[in-house]
Amino acid sequence: MEAKPSIVVTGATSGIGRALAREWARRGHALGLTGRRLEVLEEVRAEIAADPAAKGADGKPVRVEVAALDVRDSEAVHRVLGDLAQRLGDVGIVVANAGIGNERRCGDGRFDKDEDIIRTNVIGAMATVDAAVELFRRAGRGQVVGISSVAAFRGLPGSAAYSASKAAISTYLEAVRAEVEPAGLAVTTISPGYIDTPINQSMKSRPFLITPEEGARQIADLVERKVRHSTVPVLPWGAVGTFMRILPDPIWYRAMSSGPAKRAAERD
Numbered sequence: 345m346e347a348k349p350s351i352v353v354t355g356a357t358s359g360i361g362r363a364l365a366r367e368w369a370r371r372g373h374a375l376g377l378t379g380r381r382l383e384v385l386e387e388v389r390a391e392i393a394a395d396p397a398a399k400g401a402d403g404k405p406v407r408v409e410v411a412a413l414d415v416r417d418s419e420a421v422h423r424v425l426g427d428l429a430q431r432l433g434d435v436g437i438v439v440a441n442a443g444i445g446n447e448r449r450c451g452d453g454r455f456d457k458d459e460d461i462i463r464t465n466v467i468g469a470m471a472t473v474d475a476a477v478e479l480f481r482r483a484g485r486g487q488v489v490g491i492s493s494v495a496a497f498r499g500l501p502g503s504a505a506y507s508a509s510k511a512a513i514s515t516y517l518e519a520v521r522a523e524v525e526p527a528g529l530a531v532t533t534i535s536p537g538y539i540d541t542p543i544n545q546s547m548k549s550r551p552f553l554i555t556p557e558e559g560a561r562q563i564a565d566l567v568e569r570k571v572r573h574s575t576v577p578v579l580p581w582g583a584v585g586t587f588m589r590i591l592p593d594p595i596w597y598r599a600m601s602s603g604p605a606k607r608a609a610e611r612d
């Protein structure tokens with residue numbers, strides 16, 4: 345059996361990143377896992393080591409390397425990705441997954457929260473993509489995966505910075521894809537709907553919710569197929585996303601004022 349490419353995941357201590365690590369370990373990939381909490385990364389490593397299904401092509405337990413990384417530190421992102429590539433021997437896929445959310449209303453005195461979202465979800469994810477492309481250009485192959493969101497499709501009231509951050513990273517990935525595809529590299533943008541993780545567990549409404557395990561299975565399948573972009577789940581979010589984008593302004597604002605905007609106002 346052919347050896348599978350090693351995969352580096354940012355934000356592997358929780359939610360989607362952690363579920364992806366477990367899923368990819370079961371599919372026989374060696375892993376480089378990062379997050380700010382080293383002790384939790386060690387926990388994930390132990391979880392994978394204890395999983396009898398997490399075996400490589402040689403039948404041995406998959407290799408898991410861990411490294412503490414705050415993606416807001418761009419220099420550290422480049423250094424840690426390079427270091428993990430050396431420790432793993434090679435890296436074929438890098439997943440810019442680390443991200444934060446929050447709900448706030450513009451002008452509520454907490455602009456620091458918006459700044460943190462942009463530093464993490466935009467600058468942190470861009471640094472991860474940049475470091476990955478640098479590695480892959482040298483190797484002449486590789487796949488970058490960015491975890492965006494359906495929140496990128498239209499500005500969501502109560503989550504303005506989050507929506508803006510995901511629109512920014514989706515657009516960044518689109519431009520990078522056009523740059524690197526001719527060089528044989530792949531860029532995959534994944535836009536999840538609602539996956540049951542701490543990022544959204546306080547939200548009142550989470551339509552079409554799926555588990556992190558189901559989300560990870562679907563994302564791993566899409567990454568294997570090297571799709572350019574997809575929602576997760578593909579349906580209904582693919583159709584809902586198209587609808588969100590083409591909905592005329594008057595209908596969009598009416599729908600938002602009776603739902604998310606109302607809920608945001610109620611929190612004040």
Ligand SMILES: NC(=O)c1ccc[n+]([C@@H]2O[C@H](COP(=O)([O-])OP(=O)(O)OC[C@H]3O[C@@H](n4cnc5c(N)ncnc54)[C@H](OP(=O)(O)O)[C@@H]3O)[C@@H](O)[C@H]2O)c1
Nearest residue numbers: 355357358359360379380381414415442443493538539541
């Ligand atoms: N769950 C959903 O429904 C959903 C939908 C659309 C998009 N997404 C996106 O999916 C990604 C993963 O989110 P999740 O739902 O799995 O949330 P989560 O359970 O809260 O996990 C977030 C992960 O990001 C890491 N992280 C946060 N800030 C970081 C930083 N500055 N540096 C490095 N790592 C950082 C956290 O690790 P540490 O705290 O250990 O650093 C954690 O592992 C995010 O980009 C999110 O926007 C999620």
